[in-house]
Amino acid sequence: MNYYKLLLKPQDVLVDVAEGRTLKEAMNDAGLVFDFPCGGRGTCGKCRVKISKGVGTPVAKEQELIPSKELDAGVRLACMTAVYNDLTVELPDQTKLQHHILIDSEKKDMQVDPHLKKVFVEVDKPSRETHSSDWRRLKKSLVKQGYMGSELESSVAILRQMPDLFRAANYRITAVMFENVVAGLEAQDTSKSMLGMAFDIGTTTIVGYLLDLYSGAELCVVSTLNPQTSFGADVISRLTFVGHEEKGLMKLQAAVVEAINKLIAEAAERAAVTRSQIYGISIAANTCMHHLFLGINPQSIAVAPYVPAVSEPLVVDALELKIDINQAGKVFVLPNIAGFVGADTVAVLLATELDRSEDVKLVIDIGTNGEIALGSRGKIVACSAAAGPAFEGAQISSGMRGAVGxxxxxxxxxxxxxxxxxxxxxxxxxxxxxxxxxxxxxxxxxxxxxxxxxxxxxxxxxxxxxxxxxxxxxxxxxxxxxxxxxxxxxxxxxxxxxxxxxxxQMAKGAIAAGIRILMKTCGVETEDIKEVLLAGAFGNYLNPHSACAIGLIPEDLESKIQMIGNAAGTGAKLALLSLSQFRRAADIAETVDFVELGSYPKFNSIFGECTYFTVK
Incomplete structure (x- = not known):
């Protein structure tokens, strides 16, 4: 097989590319984060690059999507251009774009009760009289702190640390406890410091909040574009990538884990702390992003009956997921509701306290997949509306994400x-x-x-x-x-x-139909709805009047619309700071009634009606 030299400007990245591979594949292999909104299917025409050396004849798709003037200047689509000679490629300004990422989240008053505890003990020193093991003497010290000795557990890895650590620390030890498990041991008294990070993993962006697990104080917020956008802008593109690309699941998981580790490092540097001071992270994500983060094949979500591999809340060792925090660290993953109503929706409901509300409220998170919930403490129904990529700009001729420009x-x-x-x-x-x-x-x-x-x-x-x-x-x-x-x-x-x-029209029709069907399911009229809460980036930047004028949201509800920021991020923070809130998230996921729109009677006619505009 022949290989050719590919020089990518302005990064000056030089890579060897096998003959016939596309520029998209070569750029992904080189680790360059580049937007391929349609997942490389050649339908959106957004992955334009300029070939300044070695340009060849454009393929039919490029001739269709790119003006002849730009073709003559060497502009090509990275997903359509195959390498058959040495090339020099100039990447456009999208590699430098500053994306407008929503990081604001509502502050909530709550009782901080972290999942992990740090307990300082002075372990009895060994003696000839007792012959007790290090582990037995540690358990005795923990019993004095209120733990049940018969329930205490540890791992072989912890037992391996004990002999040297105990003696080097003169038996002054801090035990990192997860429930009745000794998850970590540290020399001397480190009990005064324990940090965590809450993550909202979106299809487009990732936001992380560094928190003090004792006070609940937010130390800093970090964010980035989700690097999985290099494999497709939306969930369906990534599901397709997993199904058709060799090691596709592994590549997508590695991309998101690497991004999270970079955000952890950035947050630690900005707060002047170390990553070893971070003991827990929480994860809120839609069902597909949830599965990809965990390395679980998400393809069952894409086919009827659209079920996730797991919906329950999970607690996973950070080491198992290669998350670079304290070795005793845990990852707390919020539960899913259904295939396309995920942990991010649970986090939003946790933050908005819909399960505790006496009033009927409508909660909408609008994106490529719109999640909608309606109800109050008596009953909550939720659905997923396949809005497609219109709101993110992928299939709009001049569309782009909310970035500079x-x-x-x-x-x-x-x-x-x-x-x-x-x-x-x-x-x-x-x-x-x-x-x-x-x-x-x-x-x-x-x-x-x-x-x-x-x-x-x-x-x-x-x-x-x-x-x-x-x-x-x-x-x-x-x-x-x-x-x-x-x-x-x-x-x-x-x-x-x-x-x-x-x-x-297709996108707004899907959301509007979802709202109408949830209202029918609950027997609710617009006058019964006290508030409309818009979550997520798109929902917080749109003009409520515009949304109502096109029929995205019922016109009668315009005065009731409130923007609530990154509510999924708020929910992720609550679940990290409080064990009771994490458990409440599980209760919410269990009690919400999911409505499958496609199976709803007369859905097609309702959807068709909702695609129309009301012209006065």
């Missing part, structure tokens, strides 16, 4: 105005701006209830006619121009096409 909000004033994350020239449009744009088109009557553009000559609203210059044709269909090529950062126009509106 993304148009995030659009305003219909005397002329069209918009804001750009980070300022500067726009590079694309993120989900919140997509909602704003289409909401305006609906309210102005520029599109009809089916989402189709109306010809300028047929517009009735004079306010709509102010945007004549924005109404353009794209591939023989109507489109709405947000920024022409001359003012964008990449020299391509940013627009909303007819196909983009169709994508949004």
């Amino acid at each position: 993304a148009i995030d909000h659009v305003y219909y004033r005397d002329k069209l105005e918009y804001t750009v994350i980070g300022g500067g020239k726009p590079l694309g449009i993120c989900g919140s701006a997509l909602l704003d744009t289409v909401a305006g088109l609906v309210e102005l009557g520029i599109i009809n209830k089916r989402g189709k553009f109306i010809a300028y000559e047929q517009l009735n609203d004079q306010a709509a006619k102010k945007y004549k210059e924005n109404l353009i044709q794209h591939e023989g269909q109507g489109a709405f121009l947000l920024a022409d090529a001359g003012i964008t950062g990449h020299g391509r126009p940013i627009m909303i096409t007819q196909k983009d509106i169709r994508e949004l």
Whole structure:
């Protein structure tokens, strides 16, 4: 087999690539985190790179998705370009993008009761009179601290430490206890310090909170793009990768574990502590991310009846998962509810206390997979709505994530105005701006209830006619121009096409249908709902009016909408700081009634109705 040299700029990474492998495969092998929103299927056209040396003839898919001017300049799709000679490839600015990651989480008052305890004891020294073993004398000391001697356990690894450690420490020992198990031993009195980290592992981002396990104080927050995005933007792409790629599961698990270890190191450095001072971490994640983190094959989630391999809460040794914290450390994984309603939803419910509420509330976490819960302490129902990648920008022609350069909000004033994350020239449009744009088109009557553009000559609203210059044709269909090529950062126009509106209709239809079906299941009307709580990044950046104007959320609920930040992160923190909260999470997962939308009577007709817009 022939091998060729691939030089990746501006990182100056030089790799040997086997003939016929794609640039995507080579970049993944080199450990470069690069966005492949469609998972490398060649459907989104977002993985553009510029080949400055060795460029070949573009394949049909590239000719379809990339303008001829850019093709002539050497622009290609990394997922479609196979290596058959030495290449020099210039990676675009997406490798430098600062992603707008939601880290804010609501602070909760609670009784701190960590899973792990540190107990300082002075172990009796051995004598000729007693002949007691080190382990027996340690147990005797722990009994004095309130533990039942007959229930105390240890591991061979701990027993191996005892002889040298006891004598070097002059029998002054701190035992790290997990329930009745001696999980670790430390010399002298270290009982004053015990830290932990709570993680929200999202499909797109990972957020970690470093906490003092005694006081509950938050020491710092760290975040990163989930490196699994290199293998696909959404859950389905990653499930496909596991099923079709050799060692796909191993690669995805290694990527997320490496990211978590990097965040642990970053948090420790920022807080001026060591990783050995961190004794526990909690994990909130959707069911697929949960399985990938644990190295469990998640493919049963993708096929009917869509069941997870495990839904119960788990406690795992950090060493087993190669999590780089104290050797006595534990990983506390929150439970799942169903195949597509995971531990992150449980964490959100834990944070919002829906299980304790006297009032009926609607909780929505909108993303590529929208999780919806409705109810109160008497009954909670939940569902998963397959919203697809529209809100994340993957299947939107000018779409991108909420990163620097993304148009995030659009305003219909005397002329069209918009804001750009980070300022500067726009590079694309993120989900919140997509909602704003289409909401305006609906309210102005520029599109009809089916989402189709109306010809300028047929517009009735004079306010709509102010945007004549924005109404353009794209591939023989109507489109709405947000920024022409001359003012964008990449020299391509940013627009909303007819196909983009169709994508949004499918996404909003799924969420709206899920809300409607949960309301029917509970026998609830909109006037019965006291609050609508929007969790997650997208939910916290969208304009509530835009969401209601397009029918994503019932219009009557607009005044009841509240943004609650990264509620999954809040729930993860609660579960880490309090054993009772972790147990409550298990109770929530057990008692929530899951509604499978696809099996609901007349789902298709309800979904179809919900894809329409309400045009006044």
